[in-house]
Amino acid sequence: MTSKPLEGKAALVTGSARNIGRAIAHQLAEQGARIVVNAVGDQAAADEVVKEIKALGSDAIACLADVTDKAAVEKMVDAGVKAFGGMDILVLNASSRGQVPFLEMTHEQWRRVIDISLDGAFYCSQACLPHMKAKGWGRIVTIGGISWHVGTNTRVHNLVSKAGLAGFTRGLAVEFAGDGITVNCVSPGFIDTVRPGSAGVRPPLKIHPPIDRMGTSDEIASMVRYLCLPEAAYVTGQIMHVNGGMYLGGS
Amino acid sequence: MTALPLAGQAAIVTGSARNIGREIALMLADDGADIVVNGKSDKAAAEAVAAEIAAKGRKAVVCMADVTREDAAKALAQAAMDAFGRIDILVCNAAIRRQRPFLEIPFEEWKEVLAVDLDAPFLCMQAALPHMVARGYGRVVTIGGSTLHILTPNRAHVTAAKMGLIGLTRTIAIEFGEKGITANCVAPGHIDTVRGTSAGNRSTGGLQRPIERLGEMAEIAAMVRYLCRPEGAYVTGQVMHVNGGMYMGGV
DSSP states (O other), rough: OOOTTTTOOOOEETTSSSHHHHHHHHHHHHHOEEEEEEEEEEEHHHHHHHHHHHHOOOOOOEEEEEEOOOHHHHHHHHHHHHHHSSEEEEOOOOOOOOOOGGGGGOHHHHHHIIIIIHHHHHHHHHHHHHHHHHHHOOEEEEEESSSSOOTTOOOOHHHHHHHHHHHHHHHHHHHGGGGGGEEEEEEESSBBBOOOGGGGOOOOOOOOOSOOOOOOHHHHHHHHHHSSSGTTTTSSOEEEEEESSSSOOOO | OOOOOTTOOOEETTTOHHHHHHHHHHHHHHHTTTEEESSSOOOOHHHHHHHHHHHOOOOOOEEEOOTHHHHHHHHHHHHHHHHOOOEEEEEEOOEEEOOOOGOOHHHHHHHHIIIIIIHHHHHHHHHHHHHHHHTOEEEEEEEOSSSHHOOOTTOOOHHHHHHHHHHHHHHHHHHGGTTTTTEEEEEEEEEOOOGGGOOOOOOHHHHHSSOSSBHHHHHHHHHHHHHHGGGGTEEEEEEEESSTTOOOOOO
């Protein structure tokens, strides 16, 4: 039996108590990685994912932290490093979606969505990258979204945050390429997740993708997993669309 | 021991007697697929690849064929049907590269490049897709290139052909999405292959390459393998760049 490709690696997956983040945590754990499961407030859900990961034969800890809180992020990364001896993989999955007409959008709503995506990426990456650099190996995967590529109604804060995250991805890709660290973005199409009320009603499908169904959380997670494997070392700065062909490219 | 992801499947890889095509054939075989190894003229090399695959415990047949000819492309698909009774995967890898200033390109060379890089995928897809449609499952992967993305001079024919190949790939994605078939293009950057002298020099077109080394053939093959696995079912119509960050997006 060969060892698993991510044996000995530690991964922080933000927003991993449910949905896509949870599927990513599972799939990285299946490859041997030990996981920091993060949620902003739902301890029970995070604990459940930790249990699931242990059942898969890996190890995990749960850390509640608001990724917009620098001190909380640093504490979380420290806890992960202490538990697992490093921080090799960071998946920036936590995000918040709202659906508000622009003229009714409050500045607080605007800020909250952007803060989670961008400040969260900033704090988490600043906390994790020194540990990756120290080992000369690392993987950062950001979770984008299709809305800013195709234009979506009443989500301007979300579009701006995801567009910014793509720029963040490419900037870090160039800056840390010499350190053995790749940085990529996985951009999901319409995925069959359990949506909180704040995300609003899923807009009706006006464009039917060639593969005319919603994607699964596991289909996003498998792309993230691929990017985290050693074999993906030459892929960096890319946006990988997993969307059933709903959007075919351009930046 | 869980079953291999491609166990029982059959794959055709054009131009698989050496370099990237060979690596793809070997990796798909590692994942459980049986392989039709194709070359145009070097039968000994193709047979050596088939022997490597057989040594892995998979089945391999050699089909020497000039895939720019319709009868040869049909024979290639028929070889897979005769040997394995099915075609699950088609990787259109065979290509030629030429380098010549535009005003010096003989029309014959233009036609030669378009025949291999564009006609051949068309013919192989037409020959193979009916067998995928019949089973309601298929994976088509084309191998693009970096030339068209980084605006390299002196490759008008290669650039036009590879751009066309993306259009062809996307159309297959759209027309066959409902049949359980995905079609994607993997675009390699500068890969450490054994190059024919006609291929000319590598150029970054003045762009940076954040990961400074050349890519490995296995790094291209790993992306192809990911797309060919069942878990890649929701990825279609995409161009996947494996290029060390030399080019980060757009088409």
